[in-house]
Structures are given as structure tokens and as C-alpha cells.
Amino acid sequence: MAGIDGRRQAALVLLCAAVFLDSMDLSLMGVALPAIQRDLSLSAGTLQWLVSGYAVAYGGFLLLGGRMADLFGRRRVFLLSLGVFAAASLAGGLLSEGWPLVVTRVVKGVAAALTAPAALSLITTTFSEGPGRNRALGIYSLAGATGYSAGLVASGLLTEVSWRLVFFLPVPIALLVVAAAPMVLPKGPPRTGSTGGFDAAGAVTATGGVLLLVYALTETNWPAGLVALLLLGAFVVVERRQPDPLIPLEVFRSRTLSAANGAALAWACATIGWQFVAVLYLQRILGYDALATGLGIVPMGLAIVVTANLAGRLVGRWGLGRVAALGMLVQACGILLFLRAGASGDYLTVLLPALVVHGVGNGLSFPSLNIAAVGGLPDDRQGLASGLITSSVQIGAGVGVALLAATMTVGGSGPDGYRLAFLVAGAFSLLGAALAYLGIRTPGADRQPARSGV
Template sequence: MVTKDATRGALDRTKKLALLVLCAQLFLDSMDVSLMGVALPQIQRQLDLPESTLQWLISGYAVAYGGFLLLGGRAADLFGRRRVFLVATAVFAVASLAGGFLSDGTAIVITRVIKGVAAAFIAPAALSIIITTFPEGPQRNRAMAVFSLTGASGYSAGLVLSGVLTEASWRLTFFAPVPVALLVLLLTPRVVRRDEPSTGERRGFDLAGATTVTAGLLLFVYALTQGPRIGWLSGGTLLMLTAAVALLVAFVVIEQRQANPLVPLGVFRTRSLGAANLVGLFWACATIGWQFVAVLYLQQTLGYGALEAGLAILPMGLSILVVVNFAPRLIALLGLRWLAVLGMLVQGAGILLFLRADADSGYLTVLLPALVVHGIGNGLSFPAFNIAGVSGATEGRQGLAAALITASVQLGGGLGVAVLAALLSAAGPGQLVGFHRAFLVAGVFSAVGAVIAAVGLRPQPPTVETRVESEDDLALSLGDSEALSASGPDPTIRP
């Protein structure tokens, strides 16, 4: 006879396996962003590529990823989260494999764009599967913390792995994700439950809204990537930004008149959702922009090699790994609002510590403390605003909520890199004053995010039923007696 506890244990194991599979694919997506950075010089030398083509190995992925996220999130809601995740992962694997065999620069860029589109469908589908698999409260908080850790560690691992692989051949940076993607494709049908059949009338796809918002975001991200190269006040940049704004305004008008809009504009009336997306945007402006500048500083000013630079940043990833493990307990103690505020402030402090850096800074005395502090702030803030951004998402809108918060991070990363790159360009190649200005602005981005979190992420007191469920879920998700003793007879689990 199968007991209730045995059944519950089997379900918990299946959930953990599902989370592991989803995190494996996110790890690939995040790692793919940083894998290319170190390999670019070797690709350029071997294939004799011009600078314009070389840049698009990075920008093509970012533009496609940022531009198609909302469309990917809506597709997950309409056509099934697992189905979209599987198809997009297959496309990602094929494009990776093809890129490693090609020797034509334009063709390789096309594979990078295809991978970016695939990632834009994978990320919201995976996040919405987590939302529907783990109930809101400590279980979901724990799952989101692990998911957040995966993204951050994937980027850091990519920096190190890229240096190792590039020493042998740049083509290995394309081939490396393929085996893991194939394993994900094999395991997903076994551990991720089938999509629930939709009931009632099927909502329309809102083709006009999807077209205008995707085109507007693509053009906006493209303008951000091109601005530092062709000039922010050049006719081309201004024309692209103007056209992007016009398309996004058209999108808002269309959504107001649609019976079944791609993005119901009413969701932004919820203060916490809008605030979470803004915090995500400024978080990415700060941390992704800072990482871009920090890697250049290590290589251009301190003379680090590609592998050395990747290894130098590794302690930041390890700090995130340690801190994220405590995220569920910290959420229960502080609530999402104050955890996000604390994380953004600590992250900003780590960035500002780089203002001490000079032309011969010691790693142990100057760089390492800044990296560790920055990593601690990352580990605190990233799970907080991600959970706030998807909490309370209604059935059929989980993919959209996931896409919105992911799009905010992607757009913020593009904006942060563009602004800080412009500061470096204005100061001249390798000038220390340019790096200091960029670090200062990145710290300001983080401080603005902290203010938005404090004002916008207002806590909501849980009901009695929620508290009781949270007590049981906390013990279950953490899986130890400490969680049971910490709950007490009257726990206060704040959202």
C-alpha cells in the first residue's frame, strides 16, 4: 500500500528533478552570453572578420533575446509551457552545433541571432513552469533562489570556461552547450508535467500587438548596442530611437483597444509588479554594465589574460552561490521589499569599492573585497525582485509575468552596457578616469534601484491560511529540523 507520505515524497523528488533540468538550460543561456567574450579575438584572427561583424556575435544574441521575450512569454501561455520550452531548447542546440562548423562570419552571426530568439522563448517558459510547479510561498522562494543562482553562476562559469576552451579552439565555445541541451531534451518529458489542456474559449494571439512590441524592442536594443559605436547624437541612432518609441506607443494604443491583449496594461496598476520590473532594470544596468567595464579594466589596465580575467571574477560567483542558499530564510525574515533594498545597496557598495582601483591595484587588497561584496549584493537582490515580479500572476499569465521581469533585466543590461561604454569611449581607450566614471554611474544605478524597491515593493500581510501553509512549506522546502523549530507556533512569513 502506497502511503500519503511516500506519494508526497515522490512528488517532491519529481519537482526537484524538474527544477534541476530547468536550471541546466538557464545555465546554458547565461553561460552563452559570456562564452563569446573571451573567444572573440581568436575568431577574428582565424576568420579575418571586420569589427562590425565581430560585434554582432555578441549584439545579435542580445538584440534577439531582448526583442522577442514578450512574444516568447505569451507563446508559453498560449501553446503550452513545456512544449515551447522543448521546441526552443531543440532550436538552441541545433544553432549551437551549426555555429561551431561554420566559417563564414555572417552565417555565424545568424546562428547567434537564432540562439537569442530561442533563449527568449526558453527563459519565460522555464520561469512560468517553476511558478506553476511550486506553490507561492517558501517552496517557490527556494526554487526561485536556486534558479537565480543558476543564472548568475552560468555567466561567471562562462567567463572561465571560455578561456579554457578558447586555448584549444574557439569552435568548442559553440559545441560545449550541445551535450547539456540534448540531456535537457531527454529529461524534460520525464520530469516536467504535461501542460494542462486549456478550458473555455481560446484567447486570440494579438498579432498586431506582438508585431509592434517585438519590432519596437528589437529596434531599441539595437540602438543601444550601436550608440557607443556610431555616436548617441548621430542621425542613425536618433532615427532608430525615435522609431522604437513610435512603435512602442503604437503598441500601447493597440493594447488599449484589444479584447485579448498581449500585455493587459492593467497589470501595471499593481505597484509591486511595476516596481519589481523597474528594480530589475536598474539592477541589470548596474551589475551587467559593471561586469562589462570590470573585465575591460582587468585586461586593458592591469594586463590580465582572458583566462586570468575570468578566474579573477570567479569569487563573485562563489559569493552569490553562498548567499542565495540563505535567500528563503532571509525572505521569511525581512520580506521581499527590504531584502531587495539591502541587496541593491550592498551591490552598489561593491561597485563603488572599485573606485579604489588604479593602474597597479593589488588583487587581494583592492579587487577581491569589491568582488565579494558585489556578489553578496547580487545574491540578495536578484531572487527578491524576481519573486516579487511573478508573485500573484494569474493562471494563463505566468509566462507573461516571467517574460516581463526577464525583459526588464535584458533591456537594463543593454542600457547599462551602452551608457558605461559611452563613458569609456569619451575618456579614451584604457583611461583610468573613464573606468572610474563608469564605476560611479553603475553605483548610482544600483542606488536608484534601492530607492524604487523601498518605495514600490510594499509588503502584504499574509492571511492565517497562508501562514499555516507557509510554515509547512518552509519545513518541506528546506528539508531540515532547523526550519521546523524556526517556524514556531505563530510564524510571520512576509511576502
Template sequence: MSDRQSNALTAPAGPGARKNLVLLVLCAQLFLDSMDVSLMGVALPEMQHDMGLNAEQLQWIISGYAVAYGGFLLLGGRAADLFGRRRMFFWATVVFAAVSLVGGLVTDGWLLIITRVVKGVAAAFIAPAALSIITTTFPEGPERNRAMSMFGLTGASGYAAGLVFSGLLTSLSWRLTFFVPFVVAALVLLTARSVIAPDERADGRKPGFDALGAVTATGGVLLLVLALTRAPEVGWGSAVTVASLVVSVLLLIAFVVIQNRRTDPLVDLAIFRSRTLSAANVVGVVWACATIGWQFIALLYLQDALDYSALKAGMAIVPMAVSILVAVNIAPKVIARIGLRVPAVIGLLLQGAGIFLFLRAGEDASYPAVLLPALIVHGLGNGTSFLSFNIAGVSGVADDKQGLAASLIQSAVQLGGGLGVAVGAAVLAGSAGGAGISAYHHAFVAVGVFSLVGALASAIGLGAPQHTGGEGAAGEAPAGEAPAGVESGRV
């Protein structure tokens, strides 16, 4: 049987049920990837008590996944182009499922962290492969816009669901936070090969594989987070901290030099000529620093300071998860009417306000009067700003660079998450010896400031999109104009 005949049998036919099944499988895995970012939050104290983890190990359970995910996303996108989208999606999901199972079985803290890091690397290969399968399955226009909207909503839903499920699963056993992702990933594997069309054989010269660029970028980010994590323990002026920061900067500079000199770079730096795209990635980093860093601190506060059980802490987050979903559903209609800038600024200010409202929380904070309003305000701002900078990050980009643009914005969010947890943990440990309500307040202020930085970056940089290359590239349109593809509330 020829490759063309095989593709015809396995590819989704027309706009009907087969395409929807492809989208369902891809969204199921994205939901799992996003959920895994937040799933550990409520389970951390139980893990610490059961396995005797120290503060550094506890922090790396969260940031190890996020940093590995963000650091390898660009390499994952490149690998999908070179070796096949379906192939990379399938085998990366195999790794994701395997390390989820192993993570639920290990009894050593550092082995647990290794499984989280490996899972983050696997997720980094899954996400860009899944996104590129969508863009090649659904034709450009309203059909693809609807698919992308569903894909984005799935990511937001997965993150919110992780906060809730974490409490429910941990009330039974924290190990279920590893075993449940294994089951879901296994179900995805059972359907992926029969639903997703096989990769087409590439003819002609394949582009180069920029392994050196990937090593320098990932190494630079990992050392930066390591320096922020260890500084409260060893000192900001210590040789370890200073050396880590210096080597981190040198590696990131080397990455830029390598990209400028390579014929087939990991990242075509010309894409950053778009002010909107560059601003969107800056906003993505600080948005994640604020919200993921806040999550890490808030869940420790609920369980350590207020003595909430794991189940109670997870249920306490439900109103925020609901408000995120409400915002993500309403935001496209607002963006279609007034553009990206205003929703992004307002969303980030609301996100920051929700974090700063936690400064009212004390040793016996009332949930209805103090915590609930903060959670709702944070969720509304979180969902609104999330959709705004994600649209900005891929709008106005030439078709042949859409995968790169998507990988960049995903990398920004994942790297920001790792940095936010590192900053929050550093402030929490260094303020008043890490004890007392004042330490939590200082940490809330530290991560809340990132939302204000994001609001400022959005106000300055999120105008209408500017094309970054290719035939027919257009200049930047008026700032209030909504990006192409955002119409009638669809993204």
C-alpha cells in the same frame, strides 16, 4: 491509448523522484540559458583577434543575445499558453542547440552575431515554458516554493558559472563557448520528452496571438539599443541616431495602444497597477544595466589594460561568483524576517559600491588589494538584490497571471543587460577616444549609477505585494511584511 492514460505514464508521479527529475531537466536548461548570458565575456578579445571583429560587432555578440532574449520573452510565454508548454520547450531547445553548433563553426563576424540573436530568441521561448511547467507540476505552497527557489538559484549559478567557464574554455579555444552549450542542450533534449508530461489538449476557443504587439515591442527595444550603440561612432545629433530614437519611442507607444485595444493582448497592462510589481521591473532593468554593463567593461579591462590571459581573467572572477551564491542562499532568510525593501536597497548599494571600487584600478592594479575587495562586495550585493526584486516581481499576483509576471521580470533583466552593455560600450568608445584607464573609469561610473537608481526605486516602490486581479484580491500590506511564500528561508 487515451490522452489521460498517456499522461499518467509520462507525468511525474507524486512528490518523489519523477518530479525531481522534471525539475532537474528544467533547471539544466535554465542554467544553460543563464550561463550563455555571461559565457561570452572573457572570450571577446580572442574572438576579436581571431575573426577581426570591430568594436560594434564585439558589443553585439553580448547585447544581441540579451536584447533578443528580453524582447521575445513575452511572446514566448504567450506561445507556451497557446501551443503547449512541453512542445515549445522542446522545439526551442532544438533551435538553441542547433545555433550553438553553428556559432562554433562560422568564420564571419556578422554570422556569429546572427547565431547569438537566434539563440536569444530560442531562450526567450524556453524560459517561460519551463517556468509554467514547474508551476503546473508542483502544487502551490511549500512544494512549489522549494522548486521555484531551486529554479532561481540555478539561474544565478548559471550566470556566475559562465564567467568562470568562459576563461577555462577560452584558454583552449573560444569556439568551445559555443560547442559546450550545444552538448548540454542535446543532453536536455534526450530526456525532456520522456520526463515532462505531454501537453493537454485545449478545449474551446483559443485566445488570440498578438503578433503585432510582439513586433512593436521588440522593434522598439532593438532600435533603442542600436541608437545607443551607434551614437559614439556617428554622433548623438546625427540623423541615424535621432531617427532610431524617434522610431523606437513611436513603436513603444504603439505597443501600449495595441495592448489597450486588444481583447487578448500580449501584456495585460492592468498588472502594472501593482506598485510593487512595477517597481520590481524597473529595478530589474537598472540592476541588469549595472551588472551586465560592468561585466562587459571589467573583463575588457582585465585583458586589455592588465594583460590578463583568458584563463586568468576567468579565474579572477571566481570570488565574485562564490559571493553571489553565498548571497542568494542567505537572502531568503533575511527577506523572511524583514521583507523585501531593505535587502533590495542594501544589495543594490553594495552592487554599486563594488563597481565604484574599480575606480581605484589603474594600469598595474593589485588583485588582492584593489580588485578582490571590489569583486566580493559587488557579488554580495548582486545576489541579494537579484533575489529581492525577483520575488517582488511575482508576489501578490493572481494565479492566472503568474506566467505573465514571471515573463515581465525576466524581460526586464534581459533588456537591461542589453542596454547596460550598449551604454558601457558607448561611454568606453566616446571617452578619451576609447583609450587609457580614464575611459574605463568613465564607463564604470556610467554603469555604477544604475545601481543607485535601482536602490532609490527599491526604497520607494518595494513594499509588500499587492494583488493585481482576480477573486479575493487583497490590498497592499504593510511595507515591512514579507511576501507570501517566503518563510523559513524558502522562496
């Protein structure tokens, strides 16, 4: 038994390393962009797509990635996609042209979209539902949050030497995980009978719809948004008629799964959108340089680390809905504390308390939402559940950043624009708290039954 436990722990470390990489890559680009633009003489549009190309591909292919993990094997999809992620990172560091560089970012986004649901579903099928799984998911969520914070700090440090190091950094970590994973990751049960067909029509309409939706939000392109809505409507029609759909619509009968995904979308609108605004505030209003900005956010990351370690115990004592709602309320308080900041906000008395409170709320809410989202479906649908929750977060991130950027424009370029954006982010967090409190129940209470023959 000790050997089995040790192998599970090793598997958890490797899977967390993968989500750490995916999250870190979201923030690594931000600080390096001016140096890349200067060295390669890139246009503003090309520069923007170094960030949005990754996000669009990540958000658009997540649901497809979850289904592929269920159909073709979680370990196989995890290893192949992580290998592609490493190759695209290496190519990006060697290129010196704008659009080929953007292509590597898009490829990395697709690879991350396949890696994330495969990794999360490997955790949920390796650890049985209960305290063990809750703790594993808490550590997994912590790795994602830590990766984002680490990316901000590492970007500042590496860009001081060369922006190419930002691309090279993920390569050795990814290759180490690929080399070690076959020794510790479970192969999964042998497949008997039919696994069902591959829903090509559902894959095209869902992936195309989400891709265009994120693109429309990023570029404020309303015709693309209309086409996205038409594709998503067509997806619903297709799924109702498919014998083996990409997303069986009956899974949304689970009140907990639906509430967890809705709250996760609101969570990402609030926290990712707020972080986008807060970083700009530190640099444009307070005059922080890139390295100082990254280091200034470190206390928030530490608060997330400490609190996420406690989240599993609190879930066992108070329940998922209450812990998730409490976390989002605390997160809202941290966001709204930034309203005290003006043109010369003091770090120790104004910014630091807001960052720490926000981090505490993050550490409580995000693990709870992940646990709730995967607790309503059986093992044969864990790839689907993982893809849904990760997709909710990524789409929420796109919506939050787009809306808060527009809000800042309406409010003006001074501190008032940032204050208005902080208010909107706080409102999203309060909405997520209400969804979590009213909708999330004990895992398994409304669980969907496993399908036969899969």
C-alpha cells in the same frame, strides 16, 4: 508525496540547467572573439554582432516568448525552443563564414527568449507561492548567475584549445535536458474553452520596438531609437483596444510588479554594465589575459552562490522589499569599491573585496526581484510575468552596457574613464534600491485576479 517532491526537484534541476545555458551563452563569446576574428578574418562590425545579435534577439522576443508559453503550453514551448538552441549551437561550431555565424547567434537569442519565460513560468506553476517557491526561484536565479560566471571561465579554457568548442559546449547539455524533460516536467492542465486570440499587432509592435531599442543602444543609432519609441507608443495604443492583448496593461496596477520590473531594469544596468567595464579594466589597464580574467571573477560567483542560498530565508524574515533593497545597496558598495583601483590595483587588497561584496549584493537582490515580479499575477499569467521580468533584465543590460561604454569614452582611455563608469553603475544600483524599498510589497497584496475562460 515523497515521489511528487522528488519529481519537482528533478524538474527544477532541468529548468535551472536551461537558464544556466542561456546565461552562459551571454558570456561565452567575450574571451573567444579575438581568436574567431583571427581565424575567419572578420571585420569589427561582424565581430560585434556575434555578441549583440544574441542580445538583441533575446531582449526583443522575450515578451512574445512569455505570451507563447501561456497560449501554446509551457512545456511544449520550452522543449521546442531548447531543441532549436542546441541545433543553432551545433551549426555555429561548424561554420567558417562571418555572417552565417551571426545568424546562428540571432537564432540562439530567439530560442533563449522563448526558453527563459517558459522555464520560469514552469517553476512558478509547479511550486506553490510561499517558502517552497521562494527557494525554487532562488535556486533558479542562482543558476543564471552561476552560468554567467562559468561562461567567463569556460571561454578562457576552451579558447586555449579551439574557439569552436565555445559553440559546441551547450549542445550536449541542451540535448540531455530535452531528452529528460518529458519525464519530469508537468504537462499543465487541459485547456478548456478559448485561450483567446493571438495579438499579432501587439507582438509586431512590441517585438519590433524592443529590437530597435536594443539595436539603437548597441549601435548608437538615434533614428532607430526614434522608430523604436514610435513602435512602443503604437504598442500601448494597440493593447488598449485588443480584447486579448499581448500584455494586458492592467497588470501594471500591481505596485509590486511595476516596482520589481523597474528595480530589475536598474539592477541590470548596474551589474551587467559594471561587469562589462570591469572585464575591460582587468584586461586593458591591469594586463590580465583572458583566462586570468575569468579566474579572477570566480570569487564573485562563489559569493553569489552562497548568498542566494540564504536569500529565501531572509525574505521570509525581513520581507521582499527590504531584502531586495539591501542587496542593491550592498551591490552598489561593491561597485564603488572599484573606485579605489588605479593603474595597478592590487587583486587581494583592492579587487577581491570589491568582487565579493558585489557578489553578496547580487545574491540577495536578484532572487528577491524575481520572486516579487511573479508574485503579483495568477497562474494563467505566469508566462507573462516571467517574460516581463526577464525582458526588464535584458533591456537593462543593453542600456547599462551602452551608457557605461559611452561614459568610458567621455572619461578617457585611462583609469579615470573606468572610475566614471563605476560611479554611473553605482548610481543605477542605488536607484534600484530605492524602487525596491518603496514599491515592493508582500506577494499577493495587490495580486491581479485570474481571467475566466483561460
